[in-house]
Amino acid sequence: MLRLSCGLALGLLAAPAALSSAAFADEVTTFTLDNGMQAVVIEDHRAPVVTHMVWYRAGSADERRGTSGIAHFLEHLMFKGTDAVPDGQFSQIVEAQGGYDNAFTSSDQTAYFQRLAADRLELVMRMEADRMRNLTLTEEDVATEREVILEERAQRIDSSPEALFSEQMDAAQYLNHPYGTPNIGWRAEMAALSRQDALDWYGLYYAPNNAILIVAGDVDPAEVKALAEKYYAPLAPSAGVPERARPAEPPQLAERRLSFSDPNIAQPYVTRRYLAPERDAGAQEEAAALVFLAALLGGNAQTSLLSRALTFEQKIAVSAGAGYDATSLDDTTFGLYAVPAPGVSLSTVEAAMDKVLDDLLKNGVDPAQFARLKTQMKAELIYRRDNVGDLAEDYGAALTSGLTIADVEAWPDVLQKVTAEDVITVARKVLDRRHAVTGWAMRTGAEEKLP
């Protein structure tokens, strides 16, 4: 749940500059069932707990135009019932076992998960396999749940000027690709989603050959495989799962600038997002260099370049940063933001932000700063082993974004091999304003004119 109360910087960017990495290979076992369902088992025997997840290669960017929000709506409806587990009992049964369950939908994937005592794995696997193929929906379920997703949209988007502006930024970013449509959907289209829309979506994408099983925790991979053979293997694959060839972006030739004002923008800010490459199977080098670029420009609030220049030296910004999420099926974005200090104009901070970019391209990367980032990334390999849930998400997100297990395992090495020159090369390519949207968010009545 995104809340902006903890600081304005949140929400302005697609994602913070994450130095993520993967598990050591000896803790990870993978296999594929005959029906095409892929599986990853991550062992962690420190506590008798398991996380069971099923990820579908279906997200909001796969939606048919005019039905925005259907991926997320179906996610909600998946908790309604089947003949075997009717009337919303799925969560009740998990809770009665002391477990926790939930689900989430993003542009490229929909995932369902349960976390509970490791000896109850079979129960949730049986129920998750059941609802992959046997969902039943009444008109009444659909009508009530539609009200819930509209309230969800009201809470997460419509009540937040920052979220509304971010939605407008995305829409301007993508000229043709569906990443320009919000995950949760446009309100008018959400309100028109029907039971048949939900069932059509379910029929198209919910199949074992379009799903990935991830089990993380105190489990034996051989036992997980035996259970998967018992519950998931009997499910028939679908022949008609669509290719994920989304409408492609045409060449972006014109810089876009947006001006947004709202009475509830207390603190004006400037944000810019450049279209940027993502991790591709067998070719993750550019994305890895962008991870470093984001960390150098805007990772740490005391040492990164934007903070140093705008907040410490020139004292013209309250805060400034950069962000990049490397894992995505199609082209993603690289983001920057700055919040001006009182009395400083947006054009001043934007110009200073651009000067930081120019200086980096001209002067290159500070070797000491670069070395510290490498050290931190190595340490992340150790820290991340403390939370197998994060590792499970790394695998799930990657495998539903066109990457392979080999890509996930290679990623830490790819990151370590990035050179300072690679960072500058990718910066020259990506930091091109013809591919970018720049937004000014302002308080109504206190607007500045765009240059």
Next chain:
Amino acid sequence: MIRFLFAAVFSALALPALAEVKIAEVTSPGGIKAWLVEEHGIPFTALELRFRGGTSLDAPDRRGAVMLMAALLEEGADGLDSKGFAERREELAARIGFDANADAVTVSVQMLTENRDEVVKLLKSALINPRFDQDAIDRVKGQIQSIIQSQATSPDDIGREAMDAALYGDHPYGSSDLGTAESAAALTRDDLLAAKAATMARDRLYVSVVGDITGEELGKLIDGLLGDLPATGTPLPGPVTPAFAGGVTVVPFDTPQSVILFGQPGVPWQDPDYYPAYVLNQILGGGGFTARLMTEVREKRGLTYGVSTDLVNMDLADSWQGSLASSNEKAAEAVTVIREVWADVAANGVTAEELEAAKTYMTGSYPLRFDGNDNIARILVGMQMDGFPIDYPAHRNEKIEAVTLEDVKRVARERMKPDQLTFTIVGRPAGLGSTN
């Protein structure tokens, strides 16, 4: 996300009942106590410190001083300025976080075994001799002012502040611990030194450590790290009884959805009714999808994305509070349904099935909280602050199991106060106005 994510107000009770969690009490040669779980599987250690009192120790006309002080601990110490400190932390790949809340100044650290001594040295300089350089003070003050400004247009924050002011009045719990734009602007370096001296002393310190370290190593570490802190700080303020007057207060604000906060008097940890009340809250509005309020307000009527309640046990006040957001045109119905559920449960209690389901969930989910060294360290330090015995994890589920249907019915009847259920609503709720 199908499910509203519930705020972990209640995390202080979170303890694993696992046989594997062997908590040892370590007393350093210098006499400082710590709770330790040795976990040598991953070469790093999580350390949590709490200094009881936190922002409630702000001097009356210096609101915001403790928060600003905590935010400045990472902005330079001894020979390192802000940048130097941050660079050193990066070189050591250490994670160090300082924060403050109404009940404590908090320090959270994760450090690799290979450079633990160096991290401790850096941390010590921040705890003992932070610089509080004027340019850092000005910069961080600007960031806090920016947050204060943003909160002034955030319905959630407006609601929280209005509710707290009504409940706690002049007590420190009654105002934002960031201070106001004016009070934050007036803070000086001397105020920060005073705030540090008031809050960060050994007489209110709690320590927990989980990870790749032995008891003997830990004893030396904490003496070196904490031995030079002052022995005593400022006395804590007294407890406060929240004033739940009943009725509705509407704070008019232009937003499509009303933010609704509600609450009534709480039940302290030490109260014999605590465990029945804890189970009752789970059934009424606890984290589950199946709680009464979630079923009635969301599942049956689609009036919200999520509603939850918590027994909120702070050091100096106890309350029972909940929140939700609902479109302006539906907010009145949501309030009516919540009132009806509250009155119904108070009068009629819950069913045997609901009680069994809640107990199975609560006892079964308890071990799941054990997920990672940093989480366990946070849980252990919270346990110490709340005065739980070190063997509590082994017995916590027995306390839940012992709750009977009669207990829950009696506690519902005696402790739920429909007349005192007080609502603060931020928005333009149709058909709702302030009643007092």
